[in-house]
Amino acid sequence: MAARPLASVSVGDVVGPVTVPVGRDTLVAYAEASLDGNPIHQDEDFARSVGLPDVIAHGMWTMGASGSVVADWAGDPGRVVEFGTRFTKPVVVPVGGAEVVVEGVVTAVDEGTGRVTVDVTTTSAGQKVLGRCVAVVRLD
Amino acid sequence: MPVNPDLVGRTYPQSGPYPVDAATVAAFAAAVGATDPVHTDAEAARAAGYADVVAPPTLAVRYAQASEAAYVQDPEAGIDFSRVVHGEERFVHHRPMVAGDEVVGTVTVDAVRQAGGHSMVTTRTELATAGGEALSTVTSLLVVRGGED
Numbered sequence: 192m193a194a195r196p197l198a199s200v201s202v203g204d205v206v207g208p209v210t211v212p213v214g215r216d217t218l219v220a221y222a223e224a225s226l227d228g229n230p231i232h233q234d235e236d237f238a239r240s241v242g243l244p245d246v247i248a249h250g251m252w253t254m255g256a257s258g259s260v261v262a263d264w265a266g267d268p269g270r271v272v273e274f275g276t277r278f279t280k281p282v283v284v285p286v287g288g289a290e291v292v293v294e295g296v297v298t299a300v301d302e303g304t305g306r307v308t309v310d311v312t313t314t315s316a317g318q319k320v321l322g323r324c325v326a327v328v329r330l331d
Numbered sequence: 332m333p334v335n336p337d338l339v340g341r342t343y344p345q346s347g348p349y350p351v352d353a354a355t356v357a358a359f360a361a362a363v364g365a366t367d368p369v370h371t372d373a374e375a376a377r378a379a380g381y382a383d384v385v386a387p388p389t390l391a392v393r394y395a396q397a398s399e400a401a402y403v404q405d406p407e408a409g410i411d412f413s414r415v416v417h418g419e420e421r422f423v424h425h426r427p428m429v430a431g432d433e434v435v436g437t438v439t440v441d442a443v444r445q446a447g448g449h450s451m452v453t454t455r456t457e458l459a460t461a462g463g464e465a466l467s468t469v470t471s472l473l474v475v476r477g478g479e480d
Contacts, residue, residue, distance in 0.1 A: 223362075224361075224393070225393050227396065250417045250420070251417070251420065254389055254420060255365075259360075259363050259364045259365040261388075262387065263365075263366075267369070268365065268385055268387055268388060269369075269379075269381065269385050271424065273424070274389065274422045274424075275422065278416075278417050278418060278420075326388075
């Protein structure tokens with residue numbers, strides 16, 4: 192893919208929405224790739240023992256999946272120069288799996304620097320799971 | 332035990348190097364649903380101007396958390412990791428990370444504050460190549476839940 196041209200981007204442009212499935216196998220794969228082996232993301236008995244309703248996704252998985260949607264929109268993952276979020280609610284992943292829905296809106300375009308700000312909203316089961324999730328992509 | 336506020340401002344010795352390999356980039360990309368071929372196909376990555384396959388924007392957390400361990404596991408820090416919840420994460424990328432990079436990380440304790448019976452710990456990890464080229468600044472907020480015991 193080629194990077195999206197800066198001239199084609201305007202404030203108010205919409206990113207997504209993209210629905211991303213997440214299963215227990217996704218979390219095992221994420222744990223192995225990230226080296227985050229916390230059992231709350233693997234073991235439902237353990238998760239319940241610490242007061243969670245079920246296994247929950249790594250917050251960083253949710254952030255990563257949201258980043259993939261922004262990177263696809265930018266057309267080049269190396270264009271994502273800043274990315275930050277708060278983790279406000281867990282994504283509960285029952286045995287049958289779950290989904291997150293990722294969407295974004297362009298809130299600022301700096302023609303001089305090529306920096307494009309995207310506010311990202313990620314929901315699961317109808318609830319926002321990330322807070323103040325903002326990416327900056329640099330386009331030409 | 333509360334988190335030790337006296338460590339604010341402390342910078343821990345550099346950790347690593349952690350080699351970024353193509354298999355890790357591909358596995359991480361698959362896990363977060365990143366399907367761009369620049370994550371898995373070195374030819375596609377080179378065609379896009381990269382030296383090798385490109386890390387997804389959040390792969391830096393793997394190396395940042397490895398570096399943060401120097402602080403989080405420091406007995407002086409007073410952090411009970413079983414009570415830690417991830418509150419916030421932020422990346423500023425100075426250049427894209429690619430396979431072949433040898434990553435070193437340096438963690439600094441930026442803030443420790445108390446709120447609602449919990450400790451809020453902010454760390455800042457500077458990731459660079461072993462050769463000294465800046466890669467990413469990774470800021471993380473950990474919430475260490477206060478004990479009822």
